[in-house]
Amino acid sequence: MKGLILANKLIKCWICGDTANSGEHMVKQTDFKQVFNIVNQQEPIISRENGEIKNRNIQSCKSNHLKFKNEICEKCNNQLTQPYDRSWEKLSAYLHTNWTEIKIKKKFNLREIFGDNFKQDILNVHLFFVKILGCIVEEEKSREHEEESVIIDTKQLAKSILENIECDNIYISFRDTKYNKSKEYVGLYLDQNYNENYVFVLYMIGDIIVNIIFSKVNNKKALNNAQKPSEIKEIINLVEYVGIDE
Numbered sequence: 505m506k507g508l509i510l511a512n513k514l515i516k517c518w519i520c521g522d523t524a525n526s527g528e529h530m531v532k533q534t535d536f537k538q539v540f541n542i543v544n545q546q547e548p549i550i551s552r553e554n555g556e557i558k559n560r561n562i563q564s565c566k567s568n569h570l571k572f573k574n575e576i577c578e579k580c581n582n583q584l585t586q587p588y589d590r591s592w593e594k595l596s597a598y599l600h601t602n603w604t605e606i607k608i609k610k611k612f613n614l615r616e617i618f619g620d621n622f623k624q625d626i627l628n629v630h631l632f633f634v635k636i637l638g639c640i641v642e643e644e645k646s647r648e649h650e651e652e653s654v655i656i657d658t659k660q661l662a663k664s665i666l667e668n669i670e671c672d673n674i675y676i677s678f679r680d681t682k683y684n685k686s687k688e689y690v691g692l693y694l695d696q697n698y699n700e701n702y703v704f705v706l707y708m709i710g711d712i713i714v715n716i717i718f719s720k721v722n723n724k725k726a727l728n729n730a731q732k733p734s735e736i737k738e739i740i741n742l743v744e745y746v747g748i749d750e
C-alpha cells in the first residue's frame with residue numbers, strides 16, 4: 505500500500521482556521537530577486553535542506569520547492585498579511601540598496617524609509633516575521649520526529665496577525681553576514697536547540713541577516729538586543745554576530 509493515500513485530513517490555516525489552500529514562500533519572491541536577478545531554465549538555482557542538495561534545477565522564484573508545505577489560506581496569504589509583506593518589501597529594498605553604507609554606520613533610520621508613520625510600518629515588518637516564524641513552527645511540527653518535538657503554540661502568533669498587534673514574545677534584529685562568502689545565497693535557518701520558551705530563526709538574503717527570536721523572557725543580553733516594535737525608536741542599530749551558525 506505504500507504510496508497510496510485513500511483519504512487525508514484537510515490542512516487548516518494556522519492563522520484563521522479555514523482550509524489551507526495557498527502556499528507561503530519561505531523567503532519572499534522580492535527578496536529572491538534582490539539576490540538572483542535571473543532564475544530560469546538557463547540559469548536555475550539549487551535548493552538545500554540541512555546542507556543537503558534537495559533540488560538542483562529550480563527554474564523560477566515561484567517554484568513550489570521554495571514554499572512551505574503546510575499552507576495557509578488564500579485570504580490570510582493575500583488580503584490579511586499583504587500590508588505586512590508590503591512594509592517588509594519596502595524595508596528590504598532599502599537595505600539592499602544601502603547595505604554597504606549601513607554596514608559602515610551600523611545603523612539605519614526608519615523615518616528615512618517610511619516617513620512619519622514608521623511605527624505602523626515597523627509593526628507590519630514585525631508581523632511579517634511573526635508569519636514566517638509561525639509557518640516554520642507549523643512545518644516543523646508536521647515533520648516526523650523520532651522523539652516528540654516540543655515547540656511553541658502558534659495561537660498567540662495568529663492572534664497578533666489577525667488583530668494587527670505586536671506579538672509579545674517575538675523580537676527581531678538585523679546584522680551583516682559573518683562570512684565573506686558569495687552573496688548569491690538566500691535561506692531560512694531554524695536553530696534546532698528550540699524549546700517551548702525559545703525559538704531562533706535566521707532569515708538570510710545575500711549578506712543581510714534578520715534574526716527572528718521567540719522568547720518568553722525579555723532579557724536583552726540573551727536576546728542580543730533584538731527588539732519588539734514598541735521598543736523600536738527611529739534608529740535601528742545592527743547587532744553583532746553571537747555564535748549562531750548561518
Ligand SMILES: [Zn+2]
Nearest residue numbers: 517520577580
Ligand atoms: Zn487563514
